[in-house]
Each structure stands twice: as structure tokens, then as C-alpha cells.
Amino acid sequence: MTVEIGVTGATGRMGREVVAAVRDREGCEVAFAINREPDGVTVDGTTVEPAGKIDTLLEEREPDAVVDFTGPASALEYARACAEAETDAPVGFVTGTTGFSDEAFADLEAASESIPLLHAPNFARGVQALVNVVGQAVRNLPGYDVELVETHHNGKRDAPSGTANRLLSEIEANGEFTGRNHGREGEEPREEREIGVHALRAGTITGEHEVVLAGNDEELRLTHRAEDRGVFAAGAVDAATWIAGRKAGRYEFADVIDE
Ligand SMILES: NC(=O)C1=CN([C@@H]2O[C@H](COP(=O)(O)OP(=O)(O)OC[C@H]3O[C@@H](n4cnc5c(N)ncnc54)[C@H](OP(=O)(O)O)[C@@H]3O)[C@@H](O)[C@H]2O)C=CC1
């Protein structure tokens, strides 16, 4: 059976990668590609349709899943469109979009009452392993100072990155920390149990996350470096093929990896 995948934000940095990854994946086809104002653009041979056609495209093409890398407001609109679409089977919604407010994220999750929904701030398999390892390191090194540095290209809008926020939740769940300190300036000595968070934006860097644990005259640095956006696109297509045909509910990328 062919898995039909719709792609939103198709002319963006990630959208282009996802269209290419779907086309290259055996057993998958691009059901449609859309973007805000595509003006007749094609991506990897696929004509990009305007976002206003989403309802029609969902009902005419009946995709198994939609993969979304756009922005928080548009991801929410697309998730709602999938949840409300009159299709024979529920359309799975896979989104890697980051930068949601807590309120917007709760609204996104609400769509999972009627469709299978998977959100991951990072679709690199190595990052999933990093999340696991960081939790263990913090548990093993009580009292060590913890700092997080994330580095991305100069076009990134949100800070800290979605992945950084995910790593911070993991760190906070496993240690006694008083709060996050986003950058330092002037007379600002480190507070004993704070977590320093630093967001660098420069050039075309794909994405790096480093957690530094230091104490006891030693330091441990755990680093993930994405060398190519194709790694995120491949993970998102893995998630889309995995979610196709599943019942409504909220799923994690770890569910895809662990199966
Ligand atoms: N989970 C993961 O593994 C990864 C997540 N990301 C996240 O994915 C998101 C996108 O990143 P990136 O591709 O670099 O960003 P880009 O800005 O390059 O692409 C976003 C695309 O979405 C489009 N878009 C925005 N709003 C709408 C809308 N309302 N309707 C239709 N299209 C819309 C933009 O169109 P326009 O050009 O008109 O603005 C653009 O084409 C970010 O939140 C980023 O953090 C990125 C990489 C990996």
C-alpha cells in the first residue's frame, strides 16, 4: 500500500527537504504540497498549492498523513483542518514546528481527540538518544553545574530551540534546579542551582545542541550536531509512515523509534 503524504510549508528550508524525502522513499508519494503564497513554485517537480486550498486538498486527495514544518500559528491551523476534514479515514498529523506558547500547544494537542498527532521538536534519532543520556547524566552527577548551548542558522525565529526546551525539561525532571538563566550580562555571578541557557544564531549552521555538566574538577559535554536537514526530514517521513492508519491520539517520536 502506498502512503500518501501531504507537505505544508513546502517552499521552506524543511518543507523542501520533506518533499524530496517523500519522493525518494519507496512506498510513499506526495499527496500535495502547500505553502502560504507559492505563486506557481514547484519543489522537486511537485507544484506547490496555496494554503487556502488545504480543506479541498485534504478531501480530494485523502492523504494518510500531513507533515508540517511551518510556524506555530499555521501548524495549529493545519492540525485543525486535518481534524475537521471529511475524509474516509483520519488524517495523521506529524509536526516538527517549534516555538509554540503553552496555550497554542494545548490547542494543538486538542486535535489529537479526532486524529493521530505526533509532535517532535527534533526528528534526528541521535537527539532522542541525547534526551535519554542527558537525563541519566544529571541523575548520576548531582550537584554539578549544568549549562546548555544551542547553535542554529541565522534564519531561525524561536529561541531557545524546541530541542533545547525538551532537553531542559529532562534536566529539570531529574535534578534540583532553581530556574533557567538565559544568557548573562554585567555583574551576574552564577547562582548555584541555575541552568544557563545560551542560543547562538550564525550563518547556515543546521543545528547543534550541547549540554555541559561540570563539577568535581571534571566536565562532561554531551553534543549532538545535525550535519544535514535531510536527517530531520527522514525522521519525519518515518513518523508519517508509522502514524498512517493509527487511531486518534497523541504520539511521540520515541514511539516510532522504539517499535
Ligand atoms: N522537529 C525538527 O526536527 C525540526 C524542526 N524545525 C522547525 O520547523 C519550523 C520551520 O523551519 P524552517 O523550515 O527552517 O523555516 P522556514 O521559514 O524556512 O519555512 C517555513 C515555511 O512555512 C511557511 N509558512 C509559514 N506560515 C505559513 C502558513 N500560514 N501557511 C503556509 N505556509 C506557511 C513559510 O512560508 P513563507 O516563506 O511564506 O513565510 C515557509 O515556507 C520551525 O519551527 C523550526 O524550528 C526545523 C528543523 C527541524
Ligand SMILES: O=C(O)C1=N[C@H](C(=O)O)C[C@H](O)C1
Ligand atoms: O529551526 C531549525 O533549524 C531547527 N529547529 C528545531 C528546534 O527548534 O529544536 C530542531 C533543529 O535543531 C533545527
